[in-house]
Amino acid sequence: MSAPAHHLPSSLILIGAGKMGGAMLEGWLAEGMPPKGVAIIDPRPSEEMIRLCADRGIALNPQRPEKPEVLVLAVKPQMLDEAAKELDALVGPQTLIVSILAGKTIGDLRKRLPASRAVVRAMPNLPASIGRGATGAAASEGVSEPQRLVADSLLKSVGIVEWLPSEDLIDAVTAVSGSGPAYVFHLVECLAEAGIAAGLPEDLAQRLARATVTGAGELLFQSDLSPETLRQNVTSPGGTTAAGLQVLMANPGGLKALMRETVAAAKKRAEELAG
Structure with missing residues (x-):
């Protein structure tokens, strides 16, 4: 079930380090993701997350983060509109966006983040918080095969991943494994x-x-x-x-x-x- 570490990105920014985001972060670190390559943006990080970042040398709320190889969106869906302008500034030409925002389609994300080209929409479930999740994922047309492998490695750090032939199946995944x-x-x-x-x-x-x-x-x-x-x-x-x-x-x-x-x-x- 473990993902090969060589498909993990060299740089990643995690937006939202709550229960699911924090579980994913722990999975990435366990799989060999270099802590120095990770930054977290969360206006209200937990005490546990603050300690983890300090202990592992992870940048927490950096002032001027560089545009990363991967941007992972793990905030509450209703926060997307408010944060969209700041998030769009973090998207580079080669940045892969991995979103676990419920109810937000790839079209929604590309509309709110105009700089985005490659987007993976994923639907993990609660057992991902203990590394036993079931995630359905769909990729936009702009996602290259190397980027898909990177997303696969990141998502597999918290359980199994099933790649969907169409984003249209996400709602069915939500109804079965999400709920x-x-x-x-x-x-x-x-x-x-x-x-x-x-x-x-x-x-x-x-x-x-x-x-x-x-x-x-x-x-x-x-x-x-x-x-x-x-x-x-x-x-x-x-x-x-x-x-x-x-x-x-x-x-x-x-x-x-x-x-x-x-x-x-x-x-x-x-x-x-x-x-």
Whole structure:
């Protein structure tokens, strides 16, 4: 899963060092990115980020930063308009922009940053903050193959990267992997509540539900088997799991239909926000 360090850029400016930006920074440093080649612009950096920059020799809010090889946008989307003029001044002819701003299309970015030529739009998810993210990425026509490899290395520092043939698929990625962790967290909530209804003490039901979902997720992560095969392996014919799955897999009205409706609703909202 680790990206080859030789595709990391020689100079990079990170705009926004919050939870996601900070996680990406730690990933880059772990992959061998020279700290002296990194600068951070964040008007309200955390105490932890201030210490990290001081310890590693990373420039924090430099007065006159040089135009970098890569400019990574990790601020809140609503801050783009306010910061656009200052950001555009950081874009050189060969600068690659990597944006993780939700709802901001490549067209939005190029309109607000007229100097931009090469733009990669990426949608990571929350587990990227612990290095286990799933990111969908799309490149503008101006992105060269070497620049795509650089973006790939930067994004892979926090998990897997899937390159999309079209930016149009970003909204579907948002609905599946971007919003997906919340669906899983809610599954834990529901499983615990069902355990309580079945007679378990609340604290015990909470612990069992949490451990079950995290354990199953880790098994899925480590296994080469498909989810379908793993499900079949744990399901004895006529047993308790089969009885429960009959409810979850009911047609119509089972989990499949509900999940399809969930993802469709999230995708529709992503399209509205991007419009």
